[in-house]
Amino acid sequence: MQLYEAHLPVADIEAAQRFYVEIVGLQFAHRDLTRDAVFLWAGTDRRSMLGLWGPNTTLGREFHKCHIAFNVPLAELLAAGERLSAAGVKTQNFAGKETTEPSVIGWMPSAQLYFCDPDGHSLEFIALLDESPEPEFVGSLSAWKQRSHAT
Numbered sequence: 001m002q003l004y005e006a007h008l009p010v011a012d013i014e015a016a017q018r019f020y021v022e023i024v025g026l027q028f029a030h031r032d033l034t035r036d037a038v039f040l041w042a043g044t045d046r047r048s049m050l051g052l053w054g055p056n057t058t059l060g061r062e063f064h065k066c067h068i069a070f071n072v073p074l075a076e077l078l079a080a081g082e083r084l085s086a087a088g089v090k091t092q093n094f095a096g097k098e099t100t101e102p103s104v105i106g107w108m109p110s111a112q113l114y115f116c117d118p119d120g121h122s123l124e125f126i127a128l129l130d131e132s133p134e135p136e137f138v139g140s141l142s143a144w145k146q147r148s149h150a151t
Helices: 013-024 074-086 141-150
Strands: 005-009 027-032 037-041 049-053 067-071 103-105 110-116 122-128 138-140
Touching: 013 027, 013 037, 013 049, 074 110, 074 122, 103 141, 138 141
Parallel strands: 005 049, 067 122
Antiparallel strands: 027 037, 037 049, 103 110, 103 138, 110 122
C-alpha cells in the first residue's frame, strides 16, 4: 500500500502553488478554477499528489494546520538545508531547533529536516537510512554517523 494523495487548506492558492513548485520542488499537475484548487505531482510517474485548497472551497474554509513528509533521497536531503535557507526558509531538526543539518530518529532509522510553508503547515523532507535501527537514538546526522561507525 502506498499513499496516493493528501490535501492542504491554504489562504492564497497562487502563493501556495509557487511555494510548493519553486521551493519544495513538486510539479504542477492541474488547476481547477471551479473549485479553487491546485493539484501538484509529488515524485515521478504520477504515483502521488498534493492538493491545495483555496479559501473558496469547503476544505479551504475549514483551515487547520497539517503535517506532510516528503520522502527524498539522502543526497537531496543533505542539500536541502542550504537550499531552503538560501530561499529564506528556516529549517529545524526533530527537536525544533533551527539548523540546516538533518536530524536522525533511530528507531526507523531516518534522517529529516523540518520547515513550514507560508500557511504554517509543517513540512518534512525525510530519507530512510540503511543502517540498523537504534531505538534510543535521537540526534544530529553527524552524531548518528559517528555513533554508527564507532560500533
